Every structure is written in C-alpha cells, then in structure tokens.
Amino acid sequence: MSELTELTIAEARDGLVNRKFSSVELTDVHIRAVEAARDLNAFVTETLDLAIERAKASDDRRAKGKPAGGMDGIPIAVKDLFCTEGVLTTASSHILDGFIPPYESTVSQNLRDAGSVMLGKTNMDEFAMGSANVTSFYGAVKNPWYVNDGKDRVPGGSSGGSAAAVAANISLGAAGSDTGGSIRQPASFCGVVGMKPTYGRCSRWGMVAFASSLDQAGPLTRTVRDAAIMLQAMAGHDSKDSTSSTEPVPNFEASITGEIKGLKIGIPSEYRIDGMSSEIEGLWSQGVEMLKDAGAEPLEVSLPHTKYALPTYYIVAPAEASSNLARYDGVRYGLRVDAETLDEMYETTRGEGFGQEVRRRIMMGAYVLSAGYYDAYYVKAQKLRTLILKDFSDAFKKVDAILTPTTPFAAFAIGEKMDDPVQMYINDVFTVPSSLAGLPAITVPAGLSNEGLPLGLHLITKPFGEETLFCVADVLENLVSFHTKPAYLSKDAR
Amino acid sequence: MTYLIQGRTNDWEVVIGLEVHAQIISDAKLFSGAATSFGAEPNSQVSLVDAGMPGMLPVINEFCIQQAVRTGLGLDAKINLHSVFERKNYFYPDLPQGYQISQYLHPIVGEGMVRLDMPDGTREIGVERLHMEQDAGKSIHDQDPNRTFIDLNRSGVALMEIVSKPDLRSPEEAGAYLRKLRAIVQYLGTCDGNMEQGSLRCDANVSVRPSGSDELRTRAEIKNINSVRFVMQAIEYEAERQVDVYETGGSVVQETRLYDPDRGETRSMRSKEDAHDYRYFPDPDLLPIDLTPDFVEEIKKNLPELPDAKKVRFISEYGVTESDAGILVAEQETAKYFEEVALGRDAKLAANWVIHELFGVLNKVGKGISDSPIVADKLGNLVDLISNNVISSRIAKDVFEEMVAKGKDPGVIVEEKGLKQITDAGEIEIAVNNVIADNADQVKKFREGNQKLVGWFVGQVMKKTQGKANPQMVNELLLEKLKG
Amino acid sequence: MALDEATVRKIAKLARIKVPENEVPTLAEELSKIIEWIEQLNEVDTENVTPMTSMAEMVMPKRADKVTDGNYPDRVLSNAPNPEGPFYTVPKVIE
Ligand SMILES: [Mg+2]
C-alpha cells in the first residue's frame, strides 16, 4: 500500500502538523487499506463515509489553527464493544442484531474529541469471551501473520479484529478492551503493542459489559509511544462510571525518557509454568538481559497464588457476565425470536442469540452464583483475588515493574484448541493475574517463534503506574528492535 | 385482646410479618438522573440507564441515602455505616437490566421498632431491617389481547423495603402497624405514603399456629396489597384458609399469593416448581456505601417531631385525652391543623371540634384534612366565638354547617344571620315570662312535682329566641320563676 | 460428574437459555470439566481472607438529586422490536 499506512501515530501526527499531508489523504489511503484487507474479516462494520466526513472536519479545524486534540486527523479502528452513536454496535453477537446505540461510549467520545477518525468497528470474540476471535457471530478474524503451511492463524482475542487491523496497516491504532488479556494476548499474537491501563483509568460507560470488575479499555498500536498517545486520548475521570478513578491523568508520552537506570524489575518464578516452551523461556531471559544491560536491576519475586488466577478468573468473570448479559432479553433492542409465551421468547431469543461459548459462560456464571454454591465458588474466588492482589502489592514493595511472557505460545491455527475450553483458557495464563488485581500492563512484540510468528513480552506495574510501564516498554522496544512485518503485508508474494 | 381463630379442634393464633415497599421522595431516580413524578407520559421518565441499555452504569443519588438514613432514625433503628448494593437476578419484562439493584447481606438500616397503641395497650413491633433498592417498571396487561405493554417510568425509582419481624398477631395490628409506619415516613418526608399511587405497597407474610405454641409454621406471602383495609382483609382470609388446610389434614405450602379484593380471597400466584434463585452478589458497578458518624448525626439533628413524641406533648401541653391525642397525631396534617386551631385557645374544645365535627364532615365527603373545606384559621375563629360566649355550641353547629357549605368566615355568618347569643338578662326574662304565661298547665304540672318538664321549658324559650339565648341563663331564670 | 444433566436443565432455565435436549449431556460434561478444574482452589486455605468486594479503592461517588436525564422516549424506544406507541411489548403475561 502507500507509505502513509506504514506510519506510526506519532509520525502521522507530525506529518499532519507539518502539512505534509491532510487527514483526508491519510484517511483515504487507510480506507483503501480497509477495502483491500476485507479477507482478514477485521471489521464488523466499516464506517468509511463517516471517516471521510470526520477527516474533512479535522482538516477544517487544522486550517483554522484549531486542532481538536492529540489525535486530530488520525484514522483508527474501534472495537465493536464500544457503543457508537448512530453506528451499528454488536459486540460480535447475533443477539445485538441491528442495535444502533442512541449514545456514544465515553472512550469513543474521548477519541472523537481528540480528533481521531473512526474507520469502523472491529470484529471481536462474542461479548469479548474468547482468546482466538473464533466466537464472533461475524466469523473468525485471520491473523495477518502466517507461515506458508496453508493454515490461517488466529489473531488472538477478544480484541482480535483490532490487533489484526493494526498489524496489517489498516489502521494506525485501535481501541480494544481487556478483561483477562483481551488486548495483550491478541497484540502479542499479531506483533503489536497492547496496553491495558489500571482498572478505573478509562471509563466503562457505554462499553458493552462482560465482567464489570475486570473490563478495561486500552489501545493497540504499533509502538509504545503510540500507545501512550492513544491512551492519553482515551483515559480520564467520568462521573457516569462509579468505578472511574479521579486520579489525575499524567502526560504519558512525557514518561518515555529512555532512562531506566536503577529500576528494579521483578521476575516471578511462578510464571515458569509446566511445559513452557523453550522459545518462550528464551525470549523471556533475553528480555531480562536487555533490561539489565539498560541499567535496570532484575530481581526474583514470588507471586505464590499465580496458578490459581485462571480458575479464579473463570468463576468471577462468568458470574458477572451471567448477570451483565441478562439484559439481552429481546424486549428493548437487538434480536427477538417471537414466541407464544414470555418465557419461550426469552429462552429462544437467548438460546439463538448467544453463541456456544457465551451460553457456556452464562450458565457457568449462573451456576457458581446459585443457591448452595455461592460461598464455595464465588466467595472463594473473591478471596483468592484478595490473595492475588496481596501477592502483587508485596512484590511491588521490592520492584518497580514485573516482566513476564505475554502468552504461553504463539498464534495457533484457526480451529485448533476448540474442543476443550480449559485448553483455550490457558491462553490468558500470564495476563489474567494482573487483570484480577486491576493492575496496568503492556505487551511489546519481542521476537519470533521458531515457526516465525510474533511473541510478546509483558510488563506489569502498580496501580496508576502507567508512566513506568511506558518508559520501560519503550526501552525494551528499542532494544528488541522488532521490525519484522506480517506476511500479509507482502501478500503479493503469497 | 388476643385474636384467635376458633377451629374445630383448637384455637389458632396468626403470625404476621409485613414487608413494606416505600417509594423514597426524591426528584431523580436512585441511580439515574431521570425524573420520578407520578403520572408522566409512558417511557418519558426513562434514561438510558433505566432502560438497561448496553454499557450503562449506575451512579447513586446521595439524597436517597439521606432519606433512608432519616427513615432508619425515625424507626429508632441501627444505622449501618457500611452497606452494600447487590444484584438480585431474575427475568421479568419490567426489569430491564435482568436484575434489581438491592441490598441483601448488608442493608443500610438494621433493627428498629414501631410502637402501636392498641385498645388493650401499647405493642412494640420489631423492625428487622430497611434496605434501599430500585423499583421495576410497569406491565400493562389489558391493552392488547396478545401482548403485555411495558412502561419503564418507574424503573429505577428509589424504594425502601422495610421488613418487620413476625411480631404482628392480628389483622388489626397489621393495619395499625401499616398506618403507623405510613405516619412516620410522612412525618419524616421520606415517602408520601400514597397507597393508591403505589408509593407505599405491602406484602404480608402470614402463618398460623395452635394457640399457645411458639413454633413458626410455613408461611404464605401475599404480594402487593395496596390499601390498609385490603391488608387486613387479606390476612383475615389467609389465616382462616390456612387453619382450614391444617384442620382438613393438609399442609400449607410456602408460596406467593395474590389478594383479590373483588372476591375477598387470596390465590396462589406461582407454583413451587419455578422457585426463585436470585443469585445475589455485590454489584461490581458500585462501591459499598460508607457513611461517617457525622453524616448520620447531622440527619439526626434535623429530625422532625415524630408521632409518639407529639402525642405525649399534646397530652401535656393541651390537656387532651390520650385517645384524642392518638387520633390527632395519626397524620401529620391533622396534628398541624389541630395545633393551628388550638393555639392560644381552649385546646380541648378545639380537639373536640376537629375530631368530632370536622372529621365527621370529611368522612362524609371523603376528603382528607389537607382538602378540608374549612381552613384551620376559620375553625379557630369558630372556637373563639364559642369560648367568648358570642354563640352557643348549639348555634355553632349551624354556623359550622354554613361554613362547610359556603366556606365563609364564622364571624360573618353570625353577623349576617344575627345568630349572636342573647346574654341580655332582660331580653331572656321577657321570653321566659312569655313562655310561663302561655303554658299555665305545664307550670302547674311542674309545680306538682314533674321536675323533668324543665327541659321542655328550656326548649320553648330557645324556640322563641331562635336558639340564641344563652342556655345557662335560660336555665337559671326558668328555675327561679317556675319555683315561683 | 460435578454437574449432572438435571442441574444443566435447571441453570439453563434460570439463565433463560434454550438448550436442546440432545445438547444437555455434552454441556453437562463440559461444565463439569470446568468445575472440576476450578475446584483446585480448594487447595488454598482462605479461612481468614476477606473476599474482594470492589476494585476501586475510593469512596463511592454520588450524584445530586437533580433531574438531568430522560425525557426522550423516542431514543429509548428506537431499537425496540415490535413497539406499540410509547410502549415496549412482550408476549402476553398472565399473572
Ligand atoms: Mg422482599
């Protein structure tokens, strides 16, 4: 495609400021990229006319010397989990058929207010439940990375469409959401940067809820700096969300100083899980060495309850989801399957409207909350969560950040790991603990698997420590110097 | 007096607990900024939050917390500084989120007490708890043959659920409890108590047991009863039904029942199979409510005088009887009206006129005291006219009727109709002399010993004076003259 | 199995999700597997641990008692299937 699609957000921003190109030009090449990449199935809804309209408005603002904000004129994609006024919003579920929100989510509004140009709504796992983007009602997304074995790889999930769009140079950045790893895991699978901020940093208002105590919006971008720029636009206190933090939002980009001398980096021994591949092991040690060379001090830390994080997560998240998804009942919006009686209408609407994984999780959630089981499962899990949080707080008394792999393996082929849900859940083994503790975390592409697929390294820090993350991640990014592009970008060669 | 149901084998006692849902007086809803007023256009007072739109989140109305605490203090109850909102999960078309945000394990108000004045003495009824929750919308079943219509105007309105202990023992006590609770929330300004509009709704848990036993048997819950009278009728019917079930060898099942006022009976609403499992858990969209002692103290300082305290004061300050005081404080409006009438006047006379004459009229026309055809100020003037001997009590009743009919000032009525009492001894003497002169036979009978005739003579004199003569003076003069 | 077929039917009913009868055994098996996997949490002694209740360590924000929202029936009804005038509708409910 054009050189313009290869820019970072920071470079595009500079180009727009220096009038090297207009937002309409920049948007136009991205629209053509969206159209050319439809085989990836990264979007549920393209908003190309709207994009041109917003690009024009951006150019007008700039001509008047009044750019809107830090992302004025920058084309981005938005996960179909964010309600967008007047634009179909489905969370990739059949049950939200035809739903046109009469309102705009706070995060997508913030992105609009910063001047960004929405290209469309990206595909995702249905209701953000999945780690491979294969549960979408709108079909699987293909990872732009492939090796020549004829098998399409999953982009990871649930923000799979967002990760694929950024990796395939369709969009300069994308808004995603992360409940147990839904930004970081797909970012890692697609070789891009994915950032999950502290719980409460970004408003959840207008974001289709999966698990309220875990859901956090965040950016997927091609560089750490871009993630800082984009999070700056997304974050901020929102009085419409009772769990939105009032913590001041610092200048994230300014935290990228290249200086990490003396920072203590924790290496949690419990993350060396059984059967971890040597390539992941190797990547991780390499990361440790690099940070050490840059002047940081690696330290062993212990997070003793790590192995319980996944089962804990698979109680808490389905429990909250079973309640959050009760509103999809065919009464006020979305799909309704007509029936003679009310209960039949409910049951067929929800039976047909939800896909298999969503149905399974709703039922799991209803079960763990039901009479007689609540204490044994739900309360137990919330106690484990306290212990997991305490593990982290103890560790952060000694270290500034923790370095781990992002995923236990690279992207797998579409159709694999489908028969055993628990096997699929293992995808999020490294990302779930920080989600349960509400901590900020970031993944940066750090190398290739033996097969030639991207792998990420993952940094976690204490609440509202995003600045530390950006700083360390940027240093790591520079040292890793990961410049391999997905095969899709040279697809003429395929 | 113990309320007992006489069965074939033995006497039965009824055990009642009431759950009252009281709509909190507030401008906006519990978790949204939509309005709460009654009778608005369908679905107009509905925000995106109240409609359960995807991604919508609750933010609590602080005033509703204050109102709940105020009510708790009014019930002499423990205020829990830490309370938690949980989700009560169930499907119903007027419950847009698929769950009701309510309080469960940690309600904002704990144990309290309501005092009842029953004919045979005071009864103390325990309050188990008071918690805050959202109201549901309204299902309308009679507009379409195949469909139920849903109006979400009430969805999300703040409610207090006030749960009594199973301390009530008769329909009368249940009625008294409900009236007293309504009075308290009205005094506090936390609920308007309007049962017709549904701002106060009552569920009754009813069970029976052999008299003298202290077991708690299976109870039936009668849902959503919307008047005090119906609550009493429903309990009476239900208790008798249960006695009948036991006495015919059956057993009472735990179930929800509905009271049908047209037929005067309760009937089963849901079968046991679809027993509920509400799957309560703390609402992750909200944080716990943590109150400071200062917050509670500030509300306490500003509590109004409540019925019990007011009653004691009315007895000591106005010298009214205990039962009159009870009647006067039963509703805040009545108490206020009475105090306006009584202020600086003969309070007993004032109480008498409010309770007997005014209430009589109000009952007849079916109005409340706030719509009284006679404002307190004018009734006060009437009391003045009586106290100052301007008119007799007898004439006062005519004046009162005229006031009701025309809304005029009593002074004006007396003036226009010339109803002023005759207190001029000379004028009364002429009338007395005339009556004696005109009724020689009767005078004779009186003098022969028929003392009762004095009443007849008084009547004659009053007739001659169109009832205006001061009755006491007439009496005295007549006796003097008749005895000759 | 941790979770039998009757329980699957019960929770499907609770969650108002139609599960075709022929899918019940598979679902029971899948859910049981997950439940058994989850039960490894029983290894952890949580006797004196307080369950986490909220993520945000702050005082709950509160709104003033002001009418700031609503009054847009068209907006709240704009996505309704089969609305009737200002009402949502559902199949007739018999109470
Ligand atoms: Mg109740």
Ligand SMILES: [Zn+2]
């Ligand atoms: Zn209730």
